[in-house]
Amino acid sequence: MQVDRELDLKGEVCPFTFVKSKLIIEQMEKGQVLRIILDYQPSVENVPKSMEMEGQEVLAVNQIGDKLWEVVVRKVK
Amino acid sequence: MSFQFTEEQIKRYSRHIILPEVGGVGQQKLLNAKVLVIGAGGLGSPSIYYLAAAGVGTIGIVDFDVVDFSNLQRQILHNTSRVGVPKVESAKMTVEALNPDVKVIAYNKKLDKSNVLDIIKDFDIVLDGSDNFPTRFLVNDACYMLGKPLVSAAILRFEGQLTVFDYRNKETSPCYRCLIPEPPPPGLVPSCQEAGLLGVVGGIMGTLQANEALKLILGIGEPLVGKLLVFDALKTEFRTVKFRKNPKCELCGENPTITDLIEYEQACEVRF
Numbered sequence: 001m002q003v004d005r006e007l008d009l010k011g012e013v014c015p016f017t018f019v020k021s022k023l024i025i026e027q028m029e030k031g032q033v034l035r036i037i038l039d040y041q042p043s044v045e046n047v048p049k050s051m052e053m054e055g056q057e058v059l060a061v062n063q064i065g066d067k068l069w070e071v072v073v074r075k076v077k
Numbered sequence: 078m079s080f081q082f083t084e085e086q087i088k089r090y091s092r093h094i095i096l097p098e099v100g101g102v103g104q105q106k107l108l109n110a111k112v113l114v115i116g117a118g119g120l121g122s123p124s125i126y127y128l129a130a131a132g133v134g135t136i137g138i139v140d141f142d143v144v145d146f147s148n149l150q151r152q153i154l155h156n157t158s159r160v161g162v163p164k165v166e167s168a169k170m171t172v173e174a175l176n177p178d179v180k181v182i183a184y185n186k187k188l189d190k191s192n193v194l195d196i197i198k199d200f201d202i203v204l205d206g207s208d209n210f211p212t213r214f215l216v217n218d219a220c221y222m223l224g225k226p227l228v229s230a231a232i233l234r235f236e237g238q239l240t241v242f243d244y245r246n247k248e249t250s251p252c253y254r255c256l257i258p259e260p261p262p263p264g265l266v267p268s269c270q271e272a273g274l275l276g277v278v279g280g281i282m283g284t285l286q287a288n289e290a291l292k293l294i295l296g297i298g299e300p301l302v303g304k305l306l307v308f309d310a311l312k313t314e315f316r317t318v319k320f321r322k323n324p325k326c327e328l329c330g331e332n333p334t335i336t337d338l339i340e341y342e343q344a345c346e347v348r349f
Contacts, residue, residue, distance in 0.1 A: 015091055015095060016087065016088070016091065018095065019087055019091045019094050019095060020087065022094060022095070022100060022101065023080075023082065023087070023094065023100075023101040026100055026101045026102055027079060027080070027101070050095075053097075054097055
């Protein structure tokens with residue numbers, strides 16, 4: 001999977017994990033993919049949920065380490 | 078539209094950015110926007126305060142008065158320690174303490190034929206929160222001539238009124254003179270100095286003015302064009318009355334006779 005942009009949000013909590021992800025997505029081109037790194041567990045549920053509510057496509061949510069997750073989103077609109 | 082927010086701005090505006098209708102793009106529109114508010118009184122206080130909190134980047138404020146104890150029952154931009162201070166200066170201090178992103182341009186002067194066009198021309202939207210008919214007609218005619226959207230509100234006793242004149246679309250939007258062709262004769266309409274006013278009515282109507290301004294800046298929702306919203310504080314009721322462009326209107330009708338600014342005489346100068 002080609003990732004166009006990566007955003008490291010370690011240390012960030014809700015709602016700023018989503019706010020910061022959204023600000024990046026807004027400035028990307030349609031079809032591009034953003035990979036978000038999170039270490040705050042509630043955000044692992046909330047960021048994908050909010051992204052889908054905004055009409056974006058969540059491609060993957062994976063645990064990639066001890067208290068470390070990735071959320072991969074494609075910009076649709 | 079590109080934008081780069083500081084950490085503080087991301088936190089300050091996060092509740093806007095989360096909204097699908099606003100986002101970073103909308104917040105940047107707000108920061109780029111220039112809004113002029115006529116009067117830093119009962120209506121201007123809440124509208125200016127909310128526009129500043131929302132991050133409207135440039136707010137012009139016109140008022141020639143100084144803060145008086147009799148203002149403090151409703152004019153929440155001011156406070157007891159500011160009595161005697163020009164209202165625009167007091168407003169500027171309150172706004173700057175709330176949000177350093179906002180640039181306040183203070184016009185400590187009375188609007189007249191010679192300055193109104195020059196003051197309005199650089200702003201995107203005008204909010205009228207003035208307390209007299211001569212200013213209302215002057216501001217309306219100037220906004221019409223310059224093609225600026227005008228968010229107009231008025232308050233008296235327990236009643237408030239609100240409407241939007243979108244002079245970017247002169248062909249379709251009615252104007253203030255379609256609603257009120259000319260100032261009423263002296264003595265017919267009491268001023269709030271004579272008739273009294275429940276302070277919170279200004280808070281409600283001024284906040285609704287800010288809401289209309291934010292919608293116009295963001296390009297969302299339906300602006301209150303061709304509709305007069307009337308608020309009754311005693312019944313806690315809102316009514317919406319539709320009105321149309323008057324083809325015989327002397328300003329915006331088919332054969333306009335008003336082509337220059339008019340300075341009407343202020344009917345009542347009573348002060349308490």
